[in-house]
Structures are given as structure tokens and as C-alpha cells.
Amino acid sequence: MPLFGIIQGATYKNLRRECAQRTVELNFPGYAIGGLMIGEPSSLxxxxxxxxxxxxxxxxxxxxxxxxxxxxxxxxxxLGVDLFDCVLPTRNGRTGMAFTSRGKVIIKASRYAMDKAPLDKQCGCYTCRNFSRAYLRHLFNTGEALAGRLVSFHNIYFYSKLMSQIRKQIGKGTFSTFSRKMLRRFDFRSP
Ligand SMILES: [Zn+2]
Incomplete structure (x- = not known):
């Protein structure tokens, strides 16, 4: 298991730089950037x-x-980052929020009560191949533990597909076009 050095420094550029330099001097196999993604503006x-x-x-x-x-x-x-980890796909999955190719789906909403379509028509995951939005909504509303699992399963599949698309686009040298297109399409950050 490779040991990563964690670079801190809050949102101070000089502290980030100094911490990065000193951590790099220790020559780790990889580097983690910590203390961000905790609610600061994404520009920062x-x-x-x-x-x-x-x-x-x-x-x-x-x-x-x-x-x-x-x-x-x-x-x-x-910006050159290679690795990620986050609770979002499963934490949001457990509360009924699905990440889909068409944006967020809040499956408990009453508009899905009779919706026979899958969570995401463009998704080939087990959940989307076997269950309708109406059935998933029913599972949530009756407190079935399976509900959160099925939506989490879909979310992890969605993320894993996104990462494989990213790798493919980098390989083809078309990542920046792909990135612009996806950033125009996605709006998951908004409340
Ligand atoms: Zn799916």
C-alpha cells in the first residue's frame, strides 16, 4: 500500500505552496491534497x-x-488530479438522490409515482435494467433498505462510467472539449 503525503494549507496560496514543497522533499509515492472540498467556493x-x-x-x-x-x-x-474519493454516490443514494445523464433525480418526488421509466434511460446498470422509478419510489416510501442500495448501486455505476469516459478522452487528447460539454450539462452542485 503506497504512502501518500497529505498537503495542507487551507486557502492560503503561500502555505499550500510551502507545504507542497516540503512534502515533495520527503519523496512520497503519491500526494494527497487535503483540507479542501469542505464548502469553500469552487474557484478557490x-x-x-x-x-x-x-x-x-x-x-x-x-x-x-x-x-x-x-x-x-x-x-x-x-488541473491534473488523478484520484478521488467521496461519500456522495452512496450517501445521496441512501437518501434517494440519483446522479443521472440528465441531471439529478430525487426519486421520492410524487412526480415519479407512476413513472415506469428507469432512473436513467442511458444507464445499463442492474438497477436501471430491472426497476422503474415508480418501484424505487415505492421502496423508499415504505422504508425498504433495498431502496438506498439500488440507488447507490446506480450512482456508483454512473461515477465509474464517468471516470472511464474521462480516461478515454484524455487518451484521445479530447479531454478539454469533453470537459466543456459536461460542465455545461451537469448541474449537480446547485441545491
Ligand atoms: Zn443505472
Whole structure:
């Protein structure tokens, strides 16, 4: 298990830079960027990530801790981040919020009571292949534990597909076009 050095420094550019330099001197196999994604404006997150990634060697993996919304991930990849972790896909899944190719679906809403369509028509996951929105809504409303599991399963599938698309686009050299397109389409951060 490789040991990552965690770079701190809140939202102070000079502290981020200094911490990055000193952590890099210790020569870790990879570097984590900590203390961000805790509610600060995304412009500030991006500024700090840019500062740190200017110091961390390009060949070492960079991991942005707690980075979770699809838009945040796409922006961070554009700034050179490789790894992510976040509770969002499962935490939101447990409360009935699905990440879909058409945006957020709050499955408990009454508009889905008779909706026979899957959570996401463009998704091939187990949940979308087997269950309707109306059935998932019913599971939530009756307090069935399966409800949160099925939506979490879909969300993890959605994220894993997003990451594989990102890798493919980077490989083809078309990531920036893809990034602009996805950032126009996604609006998961808004409340
Ligand atoms: Zn699905």
C-alpha cells in the first residue's frame, strides 16, 4: 500500500505552496491534497489545486480528498488530479438522490409515482435494467433498505462510467472539449 503525503494549507496560496514543497522533499509515492472540498467556493478550490499541482512532480499521482460532485471531478482532472474519493454516490443514494445523464433525480418526488421509466434511460446498470422509478419510489416510501442500495448501486455505476469516459478522452487528447460539454450539462452542485 503506497504512502501518500497529505498537503495542507487551507486557502492560503503561500502555505499550500510551502507545504507542497516540503512534502515533495520527503519523496512520497503519491500526494494527497487535503483540507479542501469542505464548502469553500469552487474557484478557490481550483486555485489551491492549481498551486499544489504546480509543485508536485507530474509523474506522481495526485489525489484530491473528498472531491465528489461530477463537475468538481471534471474540473480537478483538468488541473491534473488523478484520484478521488467521496461519500456522495452512496450517501445521496441512501437518501434517494440519483446522479443521472440528465441531471439529478430525487426519486421520492410524487412526480415519479407512476413513472415506469428507469432512473436513467442511458444507464445499463442492474438497477436501471430491472426497476422503474415508480418501484424505487415505492421502496423508499415504505422504508425498504433495498431502496438506498439500488440507488447507490446506480450512482456508483454512473461515477465509474464517468471516470472511464474521462480516461478515454484524455487518451484521445479530447479531454478539454469533453470537459466543456459536461460542465455545461451537469448541474449537480446547485441545491
Ligand atoms: Zn443505472
Amino acid at each position: 478550490t481550483n486555485e489551491m489545486v492549481g498551486e499544489v499541482n504546480g509543485v508536485v512532480p507530474e509523474k506522481k499521482p495526485r489525489y484530491l480528498m473528498g472531491c465528489g460532485y461530477p463537475e468538481d471531478i471534471i474540473e480537478a482532472v483538468g
